[in-house]
Amino acid sequence: MSNKIPRVPVREQNPKIRITNFNEVSYGYSLYEAVLEASRCLNCKEPRCMKSCPVSIKIPAFINQVLQKNFTEAYKIISQDSLLPAVCGRVCPQEAQCEGSCILGTKGEPVAIGKLERFVADWSRENSVKFTSKATLNGIKVAVIGSGPSGLTCATDLAKIGYSVTIFESLHKAGGVLIYGIPEFRLPKQDVVEKELENVKSLGIKIETNVIVGRTVTIDELMSNEGFKAVFVGIGAGLPKFMGVPGENLNGVFSANEFLTRNNLMRAFDPDSDTPIYKGRHVCVVGGGNVAIDSARTALRLGSKVTIVYRRSEKELPARLEEVQHAKEEGIDFQFLSEPVQLLGNEQGWVNGVRCVQIKLGEPDESGRRSPVPVENSEFMIDTDAVIVALGTRTNSIVASTTPGLVTDSRGRIVVDENGATKRDGIFAGGDIVTGSATVILAMGEGRKAAKAIDNYLKNK
Amino acid sequence: MFRIIKKEELTPLVYLMELKADRIASSAMPGQFLIVRPSENGERIPLTICDYNRGKGSVTIVTQIVGVSSDKICKLAVGDSFTDVVGPLGRPSAFVKLTDEEIKKLSYVFVAGGVGAAPVYPQAKYLHERGAKVDVILGARNKNLLVMEEEMKKVCDNLYICTDDGSKGEKGVVTVILERLLSGGKQYSMGVAIGPMIMMKFVTISAKKFRLPLTVSLNTQMVDGTGMCGACRVSVGGKTKFACVDGPEFNAYDVDFEEAMRRQTIYRPQELEADREAGLEFGVKK
Ligand SMILES: Cc1cc2nc3c(=O)[nH]c(=O)nc-3n(C[C@H](O)[C@H](O)[C@H](O)COP(=O)(O)OP(=O)(O)OC[C@H]3O[C@@H](n4cnc5c(N)ncnc54)[C@H](O)[C@@H]3O)c2cc1C
Ligand SMILES: Cc1cc2nc3c(=O)[nH]c(=O)nc-3n(C[C@H](O)[C@H](O)[C@H](O)COP(=O)(O)OP(=O)(O)OC[C@H]3O[C@@H](n4cnc5c(N)ncnc54)[C@H](O)[C@@H]3O)c2cc1C
Ligand code: SF4
Ligand code: SF4
Ligand code: FES
Numbered sequence: 001m002s003n004k005i006p007r008v009p010v011r012e013q014n015p016k017i018r019i020t021n022f023n024e025v026s027y028g029y030s031l032y033e034a035v036l037e038a039s040r041c042l043n044c045k046e047p048r049c050m051k052s053c054p055v056s057i058k059i060p061a062f063i064n065q066v067l068q069k070n071f072t073e074a075y076k077i078i079s080q081d082s083l084l085p086a087v088c089g090r091v092c093p094q095e096a097q098c099e100g101s102c103i104l105g106t107k108g109e110p111v112a113i114g115k116l117e118r119f120v121a122d123w124s125r126e127n128s129v130k131f132t133s134k135a136t137l138n139g140i141k142v143a144v145i146g147s148g149p150s151g152l153t154c155a156t157d158l159a160k161i162g163y164s165v166t167i168f169e170s171l172h173k174a175g176g177v178l179i180y181g182i183p184e185f186r187l188p189k190q191d192v193v194e195k196e197l198e199n200v201k202s203l204g205i206k207i208e209t210n211v212i213v214g215r216t217v218t219i220d221e222l223m224s225n226e227g228f229k230a231v232f233v234g235i236g237a238g239l240p241k242f243m244g245v246p247g248e249n250l251n252g253v254f255s256a257n258e259f260l261t262r263n264n265l266m267r268a269f270d271p272d273s274d275t276p277i278y279k280g281r282h283v284c285v286v287g288g289g290n291v292a293i294d295s296a297r298t299a300l301r302l303g304s305k306v307t308i309v310y311r312r313s314e315k316e317l318p319a320r321l322e323e324v325q326h327a328k329e330e331g332i333d334f335q336f337l338s339e340p341v342q343l344l345g346n347e348q349g350w351v352n353g354v355r356c357v358q359i360k361l362g363e364p365d366e367s368g369r370r371s372p373v374p375v376e377n378s379e380f381m382i383d384t385d386a387v388i389v390a391l392g393t394r395t396n397s398i399v400a401s402t403t404p405g406l407v408t409d410s411r412g413r414i415v416v417d418e419n420g421a422t423k424r425d426g427i428f429a430g431g432d433i434v435t436g437s438a439t440v441i442l443a444m445g446e447g448r449k450a451a452k453a454i455d456n457y458l459k460n461k
Numbered sequence: 462m463f464r465i466i467k468k469e470e471l472t473p474l475v476y477l478m479e480l481k482a483d484r485i486a487s488s489a490m491p492g493q494f495l496i497v498r499p500s501e502n503g504e505r506i507p508l509t510i511c512d513y514n515r516g517k518g519s520v521t522i523v524t525q526i527v528g529v530s531s532d533k534i535c536k537l538a539v540g541d542s543f544t545d546v547v548g549p550l551g552r553p554s555a556f557v558k559l560t561d562e563e564i565k566k567l568s569y570v571f572v573a574g575g576v577g578a579a580p581v582y583p584q585a586k587y588l589h590e591r592g593a594k595v596d597v598i599l600g601a602r603n604k605n606l607l608v609m610e611e612e613m614k615k616v617c618d619n620l621y622i623c624t625d626d627g628s629k630g631e632k633g634v635v636t637v638i639l640e641r642l643l644s645g646g647k648q649y650s651m652g653v654a655i656g657p658m659i660m661m662k663f664v665t666i667s668a669k670k671f672r673l674p675l676t677v678s679l680n681t682q683m684v685d686g687t688g689m690c691g692a693c694r695v696s697v698g699g700k701t702k703f704a705c706v707d708g709p710e711f712n713a714y715d716v717d718f719e720e721a722m723r724r725q726t727i728y729r730p731q732e733l734e735a736d737r738e739a740g741l742e743f744g745v746k747k
Contacts, residue, residue: 170687172498172505172545210547212687216484238689242701249694249701249720251727258690266504266684274504274530275684276731349723396688398706 007109008037015329019300022184022269025326026090029112031069034119038066041111044103049113052101054441055081055448059098059113066116075124078117083153083448086125086192087178088441089118095321097441125195134204135162140458143168143228145213145399148176149440150234150431152200153447154454159203161455166228167205170212173265176236178440180265181257183294185301186323189264214398219406219427229461230426230454233406233414234447237432239394243286247343248389252278252351256287256295256390263298280304280386284354286340287390288312293319295388296332306332307382311339311359311372335382337361339372343387354382393437403427411436420450421457428454463497463543466519471608475525475576476535477511483518485510485548490557491583492678492710495520495548496686499533503544506530507683507705509580510549520548523579523608529735550686551709554584555676556651561591568594570642570649570673571617572635572664574656575601578609580678581655586616594618596642596649600635600656604628635660636667643671651676654713658725662718675713679704679721682728695721 011027012018018025029037041063049059058077065074078085094100094114102110123129140163144155147169155165173179178193187193201207213219213235222228240255242248259277262268268277283299285292288310296306308327310317313336317324328334337359344353358378361370395412407415407423413436414429416422422429430446432438467479485495494509512521524534537543556564569588573581578599589595595617601607602625614620621638622630631638635656643649652675654664661677668675681693681704693704698715702708736742 170547171685172547210545211484212547212550215549215687216488216547240689240691242691249696249724251723255691258684258692261684261690267502270502273502274533274735276728276735278727349720398687 005036005040007040007112008033010112010115012326015326015331018185019330022301024188025185028122029115029119031123034066034116035069037112037116038063040104041067042103048101048103049098049111053098054439055445057081057098057117062120063111063113063116066120071120071123071127072129074120075129078120082441083156083444084149084196084440085117086121086196087149087187088444089114089116089121090187090192091182091320091439092441093320093439125192130199130202135160137164137204138162139164141166141226141228142230142232142454142458143219143222143226144232144234145219146176146234146236146431146433147174147207148234148236148431148443149178150236150443150447150450151176151232152196153444154232154234154430154451155205155447156200156203157448157451158454159205163455163458165205167207168211168213168217168222169207169209171265172209174207174209177238180261181291181294183260183264183298185297186294212398214402219399219403223426230428230458232420232447232450232454233399233422233427233429233433234431234443235396235399235433236443237393237395237413237437239396240389241391241394242389243340243391245340245342247345247351250343250345250351251349252280252385253343253387253389254278256285256291256388257393259295259388260291260298263302269298269302277302278386280384282307282384283386283388284309284382284384285388285390286354287392288316289318289390289392290320290323291392292388292390293323293327295390297323297327297330299386299388300330300332304386307335307384308332309335309338309340309354309356309382311337312361312369313337316369337372338380339374341379350385351387352383352385354384354387356380356382393432395433395436399433419453419456420446421453426457428457463546465537465539465541465543468537468539471523472605474605475523475608477521477523477608478537479514479519479521480543480546481518482520482546482548485546486513486515486518486520489513489520489549490553491587492554492557492580493549493551494580494686494709495522495546495550496683497522497534497543498545499530499537500544503533504530505545505684505686506534507550507680507686508534509583509678511579511582512586513583523576525576525606526741528732529739529741532739532741547686550705552707554587554710556584556588564588565592567650568648569596570639570647570652571595571597572639572652572654572656572660573597573599573613574635574654574660575606576608577654577656577660577678578613581653582609582612582616584653585613589616589618596647597621598623598635598638598642599630600624600638600660602626634663636663639664640667640670643667643673649673653677658718658722661713661716662722665713665716665718668713676710677713677716678709679711679716680709681721682725695724
């Protein structure tokens with residue numbers, strides 16, 4: 001029986017070496033390994049994996065093509081549902097989605113769906129497989145605000161139908177979190193993200209960087225002066241959260257956003273880049289999500305010793321499983337069930353310690369996670385010379401506050417109906433700005449849904 | 462895009478440039494700034510929008526060489542382009558909300574330190590054109606850092622000039638002139654101080670003695686300029702604010718200048734190292 005073969009392990013950079021560089025950690029499957037892993041899939045009649053993929057990629061069908069070595073065909077099947085397989089294969093939390101539901105996982109190890117998806121996407125890129133034909137243009141202009149996964153997906157779907165799409169991006173580089181947030185060692189910029197962007201541009205989509213909608217130009221100006229008939233807002237939730245404890249403005253305390261933006265977007269790790277980044281001796285990262293793990297592993301690669309302080313236990317870590325494993329292999333120290341209550345500084349105002357309390361887990365809260373309760377008289381100190389705060393993100397109000405009638409909820413998320421339509425006629429929204437911080441694949445799904453709705457809206461207009 | 466159409470050496474250390482940036486020119490207001498990247502590996506550097514011409518689709522910036530990036534900016538020539546220019550950023554000055562009738566009744570005193578003349582200029586111009594009384598105190602360490610004297614004359618009623626070493630104008634610091642004007646009976650409805658953090662701190666102390674309402678414009682560290690990174694955070698009235706989106710202008714009496722000055726030094730060792738590598742020499746302490 002095929003499921004007797006153990007899950008094919010993926011080759012990775014040696015932990016001792018990889019902490020000295022920013023190259024990708026995982027090498028991905030070779031052709032032989034991919035075919036072998038594909039042979040483990042039972043090709044289920046009612047595939048549970050598919051139900052747990054937010055965009056319902058036809059998983060057994062594409063894996064079956066991998067088994068037959070028809071990689072082009074496999075890529076075609078994946079592309080029907082996903083725009084960014086090389087990205088999602090790398091960064092989806094597979095253990096909570098497709099692989100988490102794979103039938104093989106009940107007794108043994110699930111099929112490595114993510115690694116296979118990545119293999120197919122990488123193989124297709126390396127072999128220049130392309131089959132997106134340009135549609136005949138219908139002359140109708142649509143604006144997409146933000147170039148993260150939601151915006152890119154929405155733009156691509158609309159361009160394929162024939163709309164003239166312009167993406168407006170406030171940073172100097174397109175890609176959203178894929179460029180400024182997720183580090184090079186998880187998601188190579190030149191080889192993967194830039195290539196995906198080239199595909200997008202090859203459809204005739206214009207990308208105008210350095211345009212902050214709400215400042216440089218407003219949505220209403222785009223619609224009334226520049227002839228855009230519909231607008232998609234996919235601006236993410238990029239604002240940092242701080243802890244609100246004393247000492248957070250000491251020198252040496254950074255938001256994860258600042259730290260990662262300096263390193264990823266501004267490439268501060270590269271000696272040729274002019275942008276500085278702070279390299280502490282002992283960096284303390286607060287948080288337990290992907291953002292925290294990414295910050296920690298980045299600091300490690302810049303030469304720091306790193307401790308992650310997380311208030312729940314290892315089981316509750318919201319980060320991808322693979323990243324947690326990688327972080328541990330790399331020697332990152334985890335301080336679980338701990339919460340900072342104060343940051344202390346020296347006479348010059350530089351942070352030199354984190355005062356924490358121990359936590360015990362109480363009753364599950366509304367999110368279903370057990371809520372953290374401080375233990376009395378349990379204070380302890382961590383010596384440090386840099387703190388990175390990675391507590392998740394908030395929404396940015398620049399667009400909503402300059403677009404009359406665009407309704408937001410109490411947390412600043414744009415309110416939409418089931419199709420992604422906002423309260424303003426012709427304006428749609430999706431991705432993190434609607435859902436709050438989520439995942440790449442969910443943002444992509446949102447962009448796709450809105451593209452359909454925009455097409456319907458413009459057809460019936 | 463972002464082509465330099467005019468460049469002027471104001472002093473060997475300070476350069477004025479006019480560049481094409483149609484979208485920014487059409488939406489810029491006094492008090493706002495932009496962020497430039499001079500080259501592909503360049504830093505994102507915030508600079509005040511010193512003037513804008515909506516018809517021509519151009520904006521003017523004035524840059525003082527203080528380190529590697531400002532040096533790169535000032536080396537660009539007419540016909541060259543910035544890799545990136547984004548803006549306008551920050552909130553416009555509060556007075557742009559007033560009607561011309563209201564502005565006519567106002568009298569302003571601006572205190573500009575060094576290249577702080579650049580952000581003061583569009584504000585003085587805006588108010589002066591609409592009939593407000595405008596006095597400007599222009600100070601700098603020496604004449605090589607004193608700029609925009611001629612331009613400023615055209616947009617104010619009285620211009621007072623001083624340098625620390627007396628190489629131009631009166632010998633002394635801006636607070637001496639400000640206190641003399643205020644104790645001499647000059648009445649202003651509002652003061653605005655823009656320059657080095659330390660200067661703004663001392664102007665705040667002087668203004669307080671005379672209960673002059675005062676606004677300052679904070680030049681903190683910045684990366685994105687849109688609220689995304691928090692590098693620009695400052696304590697204002699005991700609360701953490703982001704200078705790029707909540708400012709850059711704040712009520713001077715609420716600003717924690719000690720913290721703001723300390724936070725400017727976070728990357729000092731790396732800046733000095735970069736200066737050394739680039740062979741830049743600054744005879745003055747940064
Ligand atoms: C460090 C980090 C690691 C992560 N790791 C993972 C992971 O491993 N797996 C996973 O699935 N998800 C991960 N996520 C989450 C995931 O990246 C996001 O959920 C996803 O990128 C959201 O996509 P989006 O299109 O909604 O917005 P974004 O990717 O945030 O893109 C929004 C874009 O809009 C631009 N913008 C904002 N305001 C304006 C404006 N006014 N005008 C013009 N442009 C504007 C922004 O500059 C940005 O480029 C991670 C996030 C971070 C920060
Ligand atoms: C809102 C705002 C408006 C400004 N307007 C002007 C202007 O009109 N003309 C002008 O000459 N300067 C202006 N500045 C200051 C200008 O941004 C800095 O002089 C410039 O960044 C220095 O870079 P450098 O590499 O040449 O010097 P460095 O050697 O890197 O640093 C010199 C000093 O500049 C400051 N600085 C460095 N990097 C940054 C950064 N990314 N953001 C902010 N400050 C930084 C630091 O305090 C540092 O000590 C403004 C700053 C802000 C925040
Ligand atoms: S897109 Fe993500 S969830 Fe869907 S199959 Fe691929 S890795 Fe799994
Ligand atoms: S559930 Fe697992 S075994 Fe079944 S089709 Fe999906 S990947 Fe294959
Ligand atoms: S400059 Fe990044 S938040 Fe202000």
